[in-house]
Amino acid sequence: MMELSSSTLELVPPSYANSPNLHVRGVTPQLNAYTYASKRSPSVISGISSIPLQLFSEGNRLTSKEKTFLEAAEKGDKATILRCVTPPDPVNVNVTNLLGRSALQMAVDNENIEIVEILLAQPNVQIGDALLYAIREGVYKMVEMMVNHPSISREMLGGEWSKMTKGPMEESSDYSPDISPVILAAHCNQFEILQLLLTRGATISRPHTVTCSCETCTAKQHEDSLRHSLHRINTYKSLASPAWISLTSSDPILTAFKLSWELEHLAMRENEFKDVYQELSGQCKTYAVDLLEQCRSSEEVIAVLNRENDPEDEYAEDDVMAGKITLSRLKLALKYEQKQFVAHAHTQQLLTSIWYEGLPGWRKHNGFVKLLICLGVIVLLPFMAMYYLFFPRTKVGQLLRTPFMKFMNHSISFGFFLLLLVLASTVRLPPQNDSTTENYEGSPRGREPNAIEILIAFWVFGFIWGECKQLWEEGLKAYIRQWWNWLDFIMLSLYLCTISLRFAAWWLRGSGKYPELQNSEQQRINWPVDDPTLISEGVFAVANVFSFFRIIYLFQANPYLGPLQISLGCMLIDIAKFLFIFFLVLLSFACGLNQLYWYHESSIQNPDQTCESSPTVFLSLPSTMQTLFWALFGLVNVDVIRLSMKGHVYTETVGEALLAAYHVASIIVLLNMLIAMMSNSYQEIEDHADREWKFARTKLWMSYFDEGSTLPPPFNLIISPKSIAYFFKAIRRIMCGKCAKTKSKPQRQSLEGSIKKTHQSNDGMIGPNLQKNTKYQDVMKRLVSRYIHQRKAEQKQDGVNEDDLNEIKQDISSLRYELREDRKKEQMRGTSQIENVKEEIICELRGIAPTPDGTPVTATPPPALPISAALSQSRISKTDLQLLREDIIDAVRSEVKAEVLDALRDALHSPGCKSGAQNFVPPSGELYHTHLYTQL
Numbered sequence: 001m002m003e004l005s006s007s008t009l010e011l012v013p014p015s016y017a018n019s020p021n022l023h024v025r026g027v028t029p030q031l032n033a034y035t036y037a038s039k040r041s042p043s044v045i046s047g048i049s050s051i052p053l054q055l056f057s058e059g060n061r062l063t064s065k066e067k068t069f070l071e072a073a074e075k076g077d078k079a080t081i082l083r084c085v086t087p088p089d090p091v092n093v094n095v096t097n098l099l100g101r102s103a104l105q106m107a108v109d110n111e112n113i114e115i116v117e118i119l120l121a122q123p124n125v126q127i128g129d130a131l132l133y134a135i136r137e138g139v140y141k142m143v144e145m146m147v148n149h150p151s152i153s154r155e156m157l158g159g160e161w162s163k164m165t166k167g168p169m170e171e172s173s174d175y176s177p178d179i180s181p182v183i184l185a186a187h188c189n190q191f192e193i194l195q196l197l198l199t200r201g202a203t204i205s206r207p208h209t210v211t212c213s214c215e216t217c218t219a220k221q222h223e224d225s226l227r228h229s230l231h232r233i234n235t236y237k238s239l240a241s242p243a244w245i246s247l248t249s250s251d252p253i254l255t256a257f258k259l260s261w262e263l264e265h266l267a268m269r270e271n272e273f274k275d276v277y278q279e280l281s282g283q284c285k286t287y288a289v290d291l292l293e294q295c296r297s298s299e300e301v302i303a304v305l306n307r308e309n310d311p312e313d314e315y316a317e318d319d320v321m322a323g324k325i326t327l328s329r330l331k332l333a334l335k336y337e338q339k340q341f342v343a344h345a346h347t348q349q350l351l352t353s354i355w356y357e358g359l360p361g362w363r364k365h366n367g368f369v370k371l372l373i374c375l376g377v378i379v380l381l382p383f384m385a386m387y388y389l390f391f392p393r394t395k396v397g398q399l400l401r402t403p404f405m406k407f408m409n410h411s412i413s414f415g416f417f418l419l420l421l422v423l424a425s426t427v428r429l430p431p432q433n434d435s436t437t438e439n440y441e442g443s444p445r446g447r448e449p450n451a452i453e454i455l456i457a458f459w460v461f462g463f464i465w466g467e468c469k470q471l472w473e474e475g476l477k478a479y480i481r482q483w484w485n486w487l488d489f490i491m492l493s494l495y496l497c498t499i500s501l502r503f504a505a506w507w508l509r510g511s512g513k514y515p516e517l518q519n520s521e522q523q524r525i526n527w528p529v530d531d532p533t534l535i536s537e538g539v540f541a542v543a544n545v546f547s548f549f550r551i552i553y554l555f556q557a558n559p560y561l562g563p564l565q566i567s568l569g570c571m572l573i574d575i576a577k578f579l580f581i582f583f584l585v586l587l588s589f590a591c592g593l594n595q596l597y598w599y600h601e602s603s604i605q606n607p608d609q610t611c612e613s614s615p616t617v618f619l620s621l622p623s624t625m626q627t628l629f630w631a632l633f634g635l636v637n638v639d640v641i642r643l644s645m646k647g648h649v650y651t652e653t654v655g656e657a658l659l660a661a662y663h664v665a666s667i668i669v670l671l672n673m674l675i676a677m678m679s680n681s682y683q684e685i686e687d688h689a690d691r692e693w694k695f696a697r698t699k700l701w702m703s704y705f706d707e708g709s710t711l712p713p714p715f716n717l718i719i720s721p722k723s724i725a726y727f728f729k730a731i732r733r734i735m736c737g738k739c740a741k742t743k744s745k746p747q748r749q750s751l752e753g754s755i756k757k758t759h760q761s762n763d764g765m766i767g768p769n770l771q772k773n774t775k776y777q778d779v780m781k782r783l784v785s786r787y788i789h790q791r792k793a794e795q796k797q798d799g800v801n802e803d804d805l806n807e808i809k810q811d812i813s814s815l816r817y818e819l820r821e822d823r824k825k826e827q828m829r830g831t832s833q834i835e836n837v838k839e840e841i842i843c844e845l846r847g848i849a850p851t852p853d854g855t856p857v858t859a860t861p862p863p864a865l866p867i868s869a870a871l872s873q874s875r876i877s878k879t880d881l882q883l884l885r886e887d888i889i890d891a892v893r894s895e896v897k898a899e900v901l902d903a904l905r906d907a908l909h910s911p912g913c914k915s916g917a918q919n920f921v922p923p924s925g926e927l928y929h930t931h932l933y934t935q936l
Contacts, residue, residue: 062097069095073106076817077817085119085122102126102130104125113139113141127152128165131146131147131152135184135193138188140192154200156180159205161181178231179234186241186243204238236277240263242283253329254307257288263277291783302325305347307328325354330351330702334698337695342695343698354705356404357404358402358403362404381412385409388400388720400711406710407700413462417456420452421548445508446532446533460492460496462713462716464492464496465716467492488550490546498537502536504532508532552568566692570684571682575674585665585666589661591621594618618641631659837888838888
């Protein structure tokens with residue numbers, strides 16, 4: 001006892017060993033120290049001084065039977081599990097090991113269905129996280145058994161899982177509290193398991209918006225903002241899961257579009273989790289592309305791209321638009337910037353078929369033939385346009401209404417407009433009232449326009465009318481979403497301003513209200529600065545620049561110039577970002593230099609002190625900023641910092657230092673940063689050049705797919721008989737009160753014959769003869785089914801990972817224990833069979849029959865199988881058979897000897913023992929044994 005006290009005393013800290021509180025009455029300090037040490041954890045008693053974090057539970061509190069039970073669950077020993085849970089002394093099935101894992105969790109992790117079934121049959125079993133483990137492993141049978149367990153309710157499968165399975169202070173080490181079975185199944189994309197949970201009533205509540213200020217969101221935000229954000233992320237991970245969208249959405253593609261757009265906005269609002277939200281958004285985009293990939297015919301592609309996007313009228317247009325091509329879903333993809341979906345081969349093949357339907361053999365011709373066709377269209381454009389105005393229903397009218405012909409006609413018209421601008425800048429035509437060019441060069445203010453300017457005005461009004469129609473058809477939001485429309489708006493606004501100023505100058509001159517009218521014929525050098533003619537010419541020059549920039553928009557149709565045009569647009573955005581930073585740097589140095597030199601303004605203006613170079617450029621803030629801007633391009637001399645007065649070396653030194661620092665900051669740092677930004681933007685476009693170009697080209701094509709805007713400017717200004725007829729029909733509908741509540745959407749019915757054989761409709765349009773019984777829901781059901789089967793096939797083709805190896809090890813371990821158990825049972829059966837055979841042989845020799853309870857009966861036994869047949873039917877090895885033979889021979893020998901001795905003893909004590917003894921001849925023992933062995 002004293003040795004134990006001295007050894008345990010070393011484990012007690014000195015502060016406690018020397019403490020007066022340890023000296024209890026009648027107890028020595030060593031005994032008190034031993035008592036203190038015995039109350040500490042076993043880890044301390046075993047020699048470990050301190051464990052700051054108790055990461056593992058105490059293993060010594062388990063009994064030997066519980067340890068055997070957990071080891072059997074880990075190794076897959078089914079027989080040991082059955083013996084441990086069998087009464088009268090069953091083990092606690094909810095006991096956990098050092099890591100806090102129960103036998104059910106280990107069996108689920110090892111995918112041992114038999115042991116899981118045994119454990120679930122036990123009373124008071126707690127499933128806990130075992131259901132989540134089964135969902136993660138993807139074993140449908142185990143999940144089904146646990147979901148059907150009485151302890152699992154409908155609410156537990158959804159958001160109430162953590163509350164109903166964990167205590168207030170308990171938390172799983174594997175999963176966060178907001179991970180429920182349905183959310184985990186969606187995360188793992190377990191289609192069958194998720195469908196099982198959905199049939200059991202499991203749901204996922206959609207999270208509130210980030211800007212929501214309801215009481216629930218406010219309370220969660222104040223309680224734990226990080227947990228609130230992680231809960232939103234986990235929920236969106238499940239909502240963005242392909243399995244969840246496939247099983248819960250009637251229109252998976254539309255759901256994927258909207259969810260990806262929402263996640264993009266969340267990425268911009270919650271920058272802390274930007275990468276996570278962008279990854280989920282990309283997952284939704286990829287899912288929509290994968291569904292489109294499953295289309296096997298043009299009819300299915302049309303059904304997908306033609307679907308209306310009105311959520312309130314989900315099943316109103318189940319038919320595939322009765323052969324009418326609207327491409328509403330494709331327009332929505334352009335709106336949500338689904339570039340992968342738009343640039344997919346199936347989408348582009350359909351768009352190409354629609355685009356070249358007017359000239360089906362266009363792509364087969366070489367460049368020379370295409371050039372000849374374009375020249376023919378240029379020559380015949382005025383005649384075809386006039387013919388279409390009066391006969392729009394003819395074949396020529398249908399040809400002009402095709403997208404490719406409309407694109408060519410509008411491009412040719414815009415080319416003529418640019419040609420007129422070039423002529424207006426180079427050719428000097430005299431005004432209409434003058435016949436000499438001399439008067440034109442010294443033209444008065446408010447002169448009349450010439451023929452070229454009148455044609456330009458007609459084209460401008462035609463462009464304005466076309467933009468008004470586009471704004472009416474697309475709507476304001478869709479119109480301002482395209483930045484090319486902003487360029488058109490600026491260009492046309494400048495032309496309208498030019499025409500207005502020229503008209504104002506002409507009206508002032510004609511009405512005699514021009515100031516100094518008698519000098520209206522004076523030279524331009526004498527005109528006032530705010531003259532309307534001068535302002536109109538300046539605005540017209542800027543409008544010409546925007547007009548020639550507008551031609552870059554047509555480059556999107558070319559596969560070589562399109563990516564360059566897209567890169568140029570991205571670079572303009574980089575330049576805008578750079579200008580913001582450059583403006584701050586420019587303003588800071590401008591303020592410094594202006595503050596340094598403005599004191600010397602009086603000395604500079606003094607005529608007595610003249611100098612060839614003086615810092616007059618730094619006397620005001622605007623002039624200073626202008627000087628620094630041009631200094632960026634090396635157009636400013638360094639002598640601008642010199643003062644005319646002598647003795648101001650310090651001021652000149654500071655000015656020179658500031659100018660040098662400005663050049664370093666602007667040229668070395670900012671310009672190189674701009675070059676790096678532009679290179680990065682170009683490389684990003686170049687890495688996905690084909691996708692970016694096809695997406696931009698689709699935007700260009702879609703503007704020509706809808707009906708309307710057939711004739712280019714200025715032919716669209718002519719009122720056609722068809723327009724007059726439509727106008728009177730609209731008036732009649734208004735008068736009759738039959739005006740539609742919703743605006744009719746323009747629809748196309750034209751497709752190339754490569755899709756299906758076209759037919760003629762009542763309104764003169766052509767379209768594919770699609771099947772009437774084709775439903776959008778049927779098409780979508782087929783696509784989702786194909787997608788699920790493809791995902792399953794991809795999972796089967798995955799290589800062997802560590803989990804598969806662990807499963808194989810578990811199966812081998814379970815098989816080993818089963819073989820051991822079968823071996824034991826076989827040995828027991830073999831031993832019992834040997835004992836039975838021995839008893840049968842002995843009973844046959846004695847002439848008695850054994851009973852089932854083992855007591856011999858002297859009755860004659862019924863005929864039975866021979867011993868050799870019985871031995872052949874039993875599964876006994878050769879070694880066991882040899883041992884059996886030896887045992888039988890020994891037993892028979894001893895039994896025969898005993899019988900012979902008894903017979904001799906009876907014969908000797910009988911009345912005629914002498915005569916009997918003389919006449920009795922004992923049989924030969926060896927001969928008898930040999931004969932008996934032969935019979936056996």
